[in-house]
Amino acid sequence: MARRTLVGWAFLAPLVAYLLLCYGYPLLTTIDLSVRDYTVRTFVHGGAPVVGLANYTAVFADPVFRTALLNTLVFTAASLVFQYTTGLALAVFFSRHFRLSATLRALFLVPWLLPLIVSASTWAWMFNSEAGVVNAALAWFGLDAVHWLTSPDWALVSVIAANVWIGIPFNLVVLYSGLRNIPAEVHEASALDGASAWQSFRHVTFPMLRPVSAVTLLLGLVYTLKVFDLVWIMTRGGPGGASTTLATWSYELGFGSMLPRFGPSAAVGNVLILLAVVAGLVYVRVQRHQEAS
Amino acid sequence: MTRSSWRTAVGVLLTGVMLFPVYWMVNVSLTPPGELRKSPPDLVPTNPTFDGYARVLDEQLPYFGTSLLVALGTVALTLALAAPAAYSLAKLRPRGRRPLTFVLLVAQMIPGIIMALGLYGIYVELGITNTVWGLVFADSTIAVPFAVLILTSFMSSVPDEVVQAARIDGAGAWRTFRSVVLPASRNGVVTAGLFAFLWAWSDFVFAATLDSGGSMQPLTLGIYRYIGNNNQEWNAIMATAVVASVPATALLVLAQRFVAAGITSGAVKD
Numbered sequence: 001m002a003r004r005t006l007v008g009w010a011f012l013a014p015l016v017a018y019l020l021l022c023y024g025y026p027l028l029t030t031i032d033l034s035v036r037d038y039t040v041r042t043f044v045h046g047g048a049p050v051v052g053l054a055n056y057t058a059v060f061a062d063p064v065f066r067t068a069l070l071n072t073l074v075f076t077a078a079s080l081v082f083q084y085t086t087g088l089a090l091a092v093f094f095s096r097h098f099r100l101s102a103t104l105r106a107l108f109l110v111p112w113l114l115p116l117i118v119s120a121s122t123w124a125w126m127f128n129s130e131a132g133v134v135n136a137a138l139a140w141f142g143l144d145a146v147h148w149l150t151s152p153d154w155a156l157v158s159v160i161a162a163n164v165w166i167g168i169p170f171n172l173v174v175l176y177s178g179l180r181n182i183p184a185e186v187h188e189a190s191a192l193d194g195a196s197a198w199q200s201f202r203h204v205t206f207p208m209l210r211p212v213s214a215v216t217l218l219l220g221l222v223y224t225l226k227v228f229d230l231v232w233i234m235t236r237g238g239p240g241g242a243s244t245t246l247a248t249w250s251y252e253l254g255f256g257s258m259l260p261r262f263g264p265s266a267a268v269g270n271v272l273i274l275l276a277v278v279a280g281l282v283y284v285r286v287q288r289h290q291e292a293s
Numbered sequence: 294m295t296r297s298s299w300r301t302a303v304g305v306l307l308t309g310v311m312l313f314p315v316y317w318m319v320n321v322s323l324t325p326p327g328e329l330r331k332s333p334p335d336l337v338p339t340n341p342t343f344d345g346y347a348r349v350l351d352e353q354l355p356y357f358g359t360s361l362l363v364a365l366g367t368v369a370l371t372l373a374l375a376a377p378a379a380y381s382l383a384k385l386r387p388r389g390r391r392p393l394t395f396v397l398l399v400a401q402m403i404p405g406i407i408m409a410l411g412l413y414g415i416y417v418e419l420g421i422t423n424t425v426w427g428l429v430f431a432d433s434t435i436a437v438p439f440a441v442l443i444l445t446s447f448m449s450s451v452p453d454e455v456v457q458a459a460r461i462d463g464a465g466a467w468r469t470f471r472s473v474v475l476p477a478s479r480n481g482v483v484t485a486g487l488f489a490f491l492w493a494w495s496d497f498v499f500a501a502t503l504d505s506g507g508s509m510q511p512l513t514l515g516i517y518r519y520i521g522n523n524n525q526e527w528n529a530i531m532a533t534a535v536v537a538s539v540p541a542t543a544l545l546v547l548a549q550r551f552v553a554a555g556i557t558s559g560a561v562k563d
Contacts, residue, residue, distance in 0.1 A: 004387065008387025011378060015441065022412075022434050026410075026411025043417065093300075093304070098304065108311055111314070113545055114315070130330065139332075226405060229497045233520070250406050280402035
């Protein structure tokens with residue numbers, strides 16, 4: 001038995017070394033960055049003074065923090081609600097077989113597989129104030145043009161719309177396979193009892209799908225908190241910080257200008273990691289719970 | 294009209310709405326720059342031009358080469374690390390492995406921007422920013438935890454009797470891994486490799502932070518530069534975007550069942 005453990009860990013050793021080197025070390029580095037006062041010079045040559053939690057207090061006191069936190073929460077909550085409801089409706093629609101259903105379902109995966117920079121720049125052009133197709137459609141309905149990406153009222157809405165589009169395929173695929181795992185007899189039984197399609201969904205399908213829904217939403221939460229590329233490419237967090245999230249703010253502080261502020265950047269990043277890990281722990285708990293039952 | 298063909302019609306319509314942005318990307322890539330500001334825009338390329346694509350070939354080709362190199366490197370590194378580890382977790386099951394599985398789950402949740410910041414600090418110290426293999430290591434952090442978890446679940450489904458039989462025939466742990474378990478979980482290897490490739494190919498965060506001054510830059514930076522420099526030339530930008538989407542689309546067509554398996558694994562337990 002001891003030999004088997006030894007052999008087992010020998011196979012795991014490269015992975016463990018990798019995790020320490022490529023995860024452990026960078027994460028310790030961000031913690032170290034967040035408690036020091038760095039300049040470009042000390043970043044390269046070392047010797048930055050330790051300032052304790054000063055970067056954190058500075059970040060919390062910054063008015064941008066409130067906006068970024070609020071935007072992150074709104075962005076995440078709105079994305080999840082719309083992705084999940086649309087994904088669920090589509091999953092129910094596709095759960096009945098019809099001609100071409102498998103092909104169409106596969107096509108729905110395309111937005112999820114495209115590089116984010118491709119989706120982000122396509123949506124940026126579609127939302128363009130003067131020449132964008134979205135405003136052209138509004139004009140066709142006789143509505144006024146909207147400055148989607150350049151007005152503080154609409155920038156966050158626009159990035160949420162694009163993010164929902166990217167998130168729908170994931171929700172569709174996971175919820176679809178969840179629906180497929182519900183035995184057909186359940187539906188037949190409720191149909192025999194005279195339940196309408198809506199009643200059957202509301203009282204039978206939806207409750208039985210709850211574990212899968214929980215996992216879908218939690219994974220969605222973890223992914224959405226991380227979103228950076230999309231917002232940065234579409235609006236750079238602007239205009240005037242109207243669509244700044246914690247992820248884009250962290251990047252902006254550290255890499256957005258000629259005068260990088262690595263300390264505060266790392267502090268913001270660590271706040272974000274805290275949110276993500278809390279979500280992650282809930283996810284792990286839910287999954288354990290499901291495996292047990 | 295039967296019920297089923299009614300559903301097909303609605304399905305086609307919904308798919309059309311969903312894929313409209315993709316169509317629009319292709320449409321803009323074929324629109325001559327002079328007609329881009331036309332209002333209302335043409336819904337179909339009435340006057341298609343391939344100038345955008347000519348510029349892609351002219352200006353963006355090196356970026357594509359770098360992306361291909363980085364993506365293939367990431368696939369190789371990811372599989373080399375993940376396959377033996379997954380074999381151990383699935384079949385050797387050594388004592389004390391549970392915390393490791395937990396670490397892998399949590400690792401997937403760490404935002405890329407934080408990894409980028411930490412890696413940047415280390416890369417500057419070691420003087421390895423702007424290197425291709427530095428980017429390969431960074432990109433692999435997106436894929437390795439996922440690859441280990443998915444390969445573990447594929448390898449777990451190889452029957453223990455098969456592994457035992459190999460043992461009785463005198464095969465050691467390495468031999469059993471190479472000749473029995475690894476070939477039997479080929480689909481898992483394909484899925485893990487596919488996602489490693491797609492993620493590395495699409496990565497922007499690590500490229501922007503760790504390789505923005507390098508002589509070899511990936512195509513995500515190529516597109517980003519395009520957007521920054523030539524704000525008006527959306528025809529060329531969209532042409533690059535179309536070409537950048539080719540691997541994803543090709544993989545979807547060739548390996549759709551693997552893609553679906555990859556998305557659902559971990560999220561839904563049978």
